[in-house]
Each structure stands twice: as structure tokens, then as C-alpha cells.
Amino acid sequence: MRDLLTEVRVPSHLVVPLLSGISSPSWCEPVVFGLAAHACTGDRQLLLVKRIMPLPPHEYVPDPGHGAKWKGSAMIPILNDAMAQNLGVVIFHAHDHSGPVGLSDDDLRSARDLLPRFQNLLPGRAHASVVIGRDSAAGIVLGPSSDAYLSRLKVRLLGKTLRDLDNELLSEPILRDEEIYNRQGLLTGTRGERAIRAACIAVVGLSGGGSHVVQQLAHMGVGHIVGIDSDRCDASNRSRLIGMTSLDAFLRRRKTKVMARMVSRINRHVRFTGIAEPIPMKTAIDALKTADIVVGCVDSYHARDDIQGLAWRYLIPYVDIGLLIRPISEGKEVMIGGQVITAIPGKFCQWCFGFLSDERLASETGGRPRSYFKGTDKQAQVVSMNGVLASQAVSEVLQILTGFAPVDEEPSIKKYDGLSGTLTEMIIKPNPTCQYCTSVLGAGDLIWSKA
Amino acid sequence: MTEQERAIELATLKEVYGEVERANGAGGRQLFRIGKAALPAGCKPSHTAVLLIPQPGRPQIYVRPGITLPNGRTPRSTTPVAVEGENWLQFSYSFPWDENRHSLMQFIEASLRRFGKDE
Numbered sequence: 001m002r003d004l005l006t007e008v009r010v011p012s013h014l015v016v017p018l019l020s021g022i023s024s025p026s027w028c029e030p031v032v033f034g035l036a037a038h039a040c041t042g043d044r045q046l047l048l049v050k051r052i053m054p055l056p057p058h059e060y061v062p063d064p065g066h067g068a069k070w071k072g073s074a075m076i077p078i079l080n081d082a083m084a085q086n087l088g089v090v091i092f093h094a095h096d097h098s099g100p101v102g103l104s105d106d107d108l109r110s111a112r113d114l115l116p117r118f119q120n121l122l123p124g125r126a127h128a129s130v131v132i133g134r135d136s137a138a139g140i141v142l143g144p145s146s147d148a149y150l151s152r153l154k155v156r157l158l159g160k161t162l163r164d165l166d167n168e169l170l171s172e173p174i175l176r177d178e179e180i181y182n183r184q185g186l187l188t189g190t191r192g193e194r195a196i197r198a199a200c201i202a203v204v205g206l207s208g209g210g211s212h213v214v215q216q217l218a219h220m221g222v223g224h225i226v227g228i229d230s231d232r233c234d235a236s237n238r239s240r241l242i243g244m245t246s247l248d249a250f251l252r253r254r255k256t257k258v259m260a261r262m263v264s265r266i267n268r269h270v271r272f273t274g275i276a277e278p279i280p281m282k283t284a285i286d287a288l289k290t291a292d293i294v295v296g297c298v299d300s301y302h303a304r305d306d307i308q309g310l311a312w313r314y315l316i317p318y319v320d321i322g323l324l325i326r327p328i329s330e331g332k333e334v335m336i337g338g339q340v341i342t343a344i345p346g347k348f349c350q351w352c353f354g355f356l357s358d359e360r361l362a363s364e365t366g367g368r369p370r371s372y373f374k375g376t377d378k379q380a381q382v383v384s385m386n387g388v389l390a391s392q393a394v395s396e397v398l399q400i401l402t403g404f405a406p407v408d409e410e411p412s413i414k415k416y417d418g419l420s421g422t423l424t425e426m427i428i429k430p431n432p433t434c435q436y437c438t439s440v441l442g443a444g445d446l447i448w449s450k451a
Numbered sequence: 452m453t454e455q456e457r458a459i460e461l462a463t464l465k466e467v468y469g470e471v472e473r474a475n476g477a478g479g480r481q482l483f484r485i486g487k488a489a490l491p492a493g494c495k496p497s498h499t500a501v502l503l504i505p506q507p508g509r510p511q512i513y514v515r516p517g518i519t520l521p522n523g524r525t526p527r528s529t530t531p532v533a534v535e536g537e538n539w540l541q542f543s544y545s546f547p548w549d550e551n552r553h554s555l556m557q558f559i560e561a562s563l564r565r566f567g568k569d570e
Binding site for chain 2: 438
């Protein structure tokens, strides 16, 4: 049986400090320390980097026998911060070449010396030593309260495109279903197709928007789709729920069942897991934690807040779509608007620019606690307009997975105008004081200890 | 609440409920988890885990989802929520509370009485 995989996730605002820190011109291999929370998902352990701390040049000690040697005292402020914030310690350095990388014998000796010391100070956290190459990474991890080292490791650098540094991905066998995807592959390339086939995408809400998204992800050949929706089909869903039949409405089938059937008919190699529970329930939270990207197709701010919270906590990119149609009434003109918000952890969240706010949440409960939330009023929905937003959401997923288009890293969202049929990019001003990004980003699982 | 007052509160909670755990949440807030607190007679299950978040004014309290009332129904005005990535049930119940006069144990016991009401 193989080791548990450890995935080190670096939010986008820490990617440059990390990479520049380990590649700074220096007479030795520069080292950068990361402070990290952690989380356990079904198949992997996540190390969620919250802070990057480079070692100042004067702290290194010349030693021709080692790639890097530093003064013991240099560790004191780092360990003090780690203990104050109850975070694990990750030592990063670089081996600047393409192809698989690995820790040298000297790196391993150093890691086996330092990681148990970190564990003595912070037994409830995971600690690691990681080497980063140009397109791969390797390392060893000492898990919480464990004396066994884990050596299956990948590093995920978050940005508008995910950059997975993974020795195993480099040695993946030839792709399955190449014939189906050869036209798509002309845009995405072999590496992009591998990323699509390896990806797990969670889709929350499987009605007008979400069913389009699931259908397109299945056609695209995404490895695993997790569909989350507790509702059953009714007759009114037939106007917009892709893949639904009259019998599904008659039998009140779960929407997850309809999606599972649709996906298996499109491509039996695409795995679909249906979760017939709403997001705050444990099975739904556990399923969402396994996702590489989450697409939210929900119609309330409370539901968005739940997804945003989980996505940020576990450093998962979150693509949100929403459509609002105000039909002509009381002399007011028709208005059709919507949005596609691609929130990359470390860039901006829905709280940063006021899309989520206490006022908006309170408007759904009449200013009372969440337990008074009764759901949103029924609003107009039109399949074609749901489809426009869903298609854009899937393109955003494709961009995150494959980086098919050269994009700048400027934070932006897309606004939809259904009357003109246009999607317009709007630049978002980052909010460095966003409390949500400061406190929740990369928080991981709670660490409980006896009081 | 001073550190000393909190320590006394914590000792009382441990004495009454046995297992009490602590965690640091986002933004440094402290969370306490009580493994097993008794629900009013007739509720199913008969006991629940409790999440308590002390804060100025009134503490926040949550229980595990899935409780049914003595009349067999699901309690009204309750909703499952994600608190720090964990699934809990939020509920509303009004009763007089003064943090200077009442203990956390009293707060928990008074809050859980909500599940004795058949609504």
C-alpha cells in the first residue's frame, strides 16, 4: 500500500515570495520557511501555507559540506511564530532543474534531525522538508503525533492557473481516451489534458446552472465530478435542468441521480459522486474538501458564504455563478444580470469587494440568526442564460487547470448583461485588510486538544 | 472574562461534563467542545456534543445535527451550519443571561432546554 499523499498548497499571494526566496542568487542553496496549518481529506493530507519566512543572508554559515547551513539562533523567531500561531513548519529549498527532483542525502539527514525537533514543540501539527524543481517537487513529512515519515508529496502553487509540482504527474502513463479529446488537446496540450483527467471538481447546486456545468465537465473528460445537491426533481425543473426527463419529475428522483446518469452516458470513465446533502452537512463538507476546484451554482448569499468559507479554509479555487432576472413589473423595465466570480485563494474573496456582506446575509433572515433562514424567493430562470454563465464557469475551470490562455494575475470578475448578451471583465481592487482573508485563508482543520 | 475566571469556568465544565476539548479558531477565537451533554427527556439521541464559543456578551452555542424532539419532530428555527469547517446545528432560544452573574455551565443547561419544547 502506498503512503498517504501530502499536498502542500501555497496561496497565490505567497507564491512569489516563496519562489523568489528559494531562487535568490546566493553562494548556497537559499532556504525559506513556511508556517502551515493542515487538514485531512479522504485521500490526502493538506499542508496549507499561511506564512513565508525567508532566512536573511547573514544567518547562513559557510560550509562546503552542505548545500545550506544556518545558525541555530536563526530558527528562534520562526519557531516562536509557529508556536504562537500553532502552525507546522515547512522548510523549502530549490533544485533548479527540470524533471523529477529529490531530497539529497544531506537534505534527508538535515530533515530527520530538524523535523522531530519541530514536532517536539508542536506535536499537533505536520512538519515537512520540501525541495522544489522547475516542474516537480519532493520531500518528507512528519505527520501530527506520528514518528513515521511520509514521502509522497506534491506542491500546488495557486494562481489563475494551478501549478502542480509533482514527480508522479511527470511519470503518468499515456492518456486514456486520447481519440475523444484530441481536438480539445490542440488547445490544452498533453500536460493540460493530464491535469483535466486528474482533476476533481465539486459542483454545488445541480439545477439550472449546475447541470450545465456537470454536463460540460463530463464532455471535457474531468476525472472526477462531485455533485452536491439535496433536492429532488419536480416538474418546474424541466425547463432548465439538463439531462432531466418527465419520468425523473414523476418519480421525484434526486438531482444527483439524474447527473450520475447523464455523466455515465457521456463518458463512463468520468467518475461522478453524488452527495444528496446540503453543504453544511458533514458528508458534503468532506466531499468538498477533496475537490481541486469548486463551482458554486447556488442562489443565496448564505450558501455562497458557506462555500466561500470552506474554499478559503482549504485553499480551493472557487468559481461562483449567479443570474438575476427581474421581469417587467410595476412600471420597472426588465433587468437581466449575473456574474462569474473566480476567486483564487490569496487574491480576493467575495467579502473583499462586498459581494458578500453582513447586510446581504441579514437580508435573507430578516436580520435574525441563520436558523431563521427559509431559502430565497423563487426567481425567474431561463435555460439559455443559465447556460451562458455555466459555459463561462467551465472555461474558467479549464483556465485554472490548464492555463490555456495567457492571463495576467490582476484580480477580476465577469459581469453578465443578459439584454446585450455580453460578459464584461471588471477589475477588482484587492482589499489587504479583509478580515476574512486574514483569518480564514488556509486555516485548515481545527486542532482539538484536551482543555 | 479574565484568564482566572475562564480557568474556573473550564474546571466546572470538566467536572460536570467530563470530556472538554479546546481549539483555536480563525482570528484567534477560542472554541470549546463538550463531548456529551444530556438533552431533555424524550429527545433522540439522549445526549449531544456541544460547541461553545465564549465571546463578549452572550456565548455562541451549537449542538450536533439530527436531534428530534420529544414529540418526534425536528426542532423549528434550527439550521445546520459550518463552523470553522465543522458541521453543527445552530438554534435560537431566548432566556435571560448575564455574564457577570451566570456561569457557562448554566448557559449550556438553559440553552439545551430549548429541545424540551415541542416546537
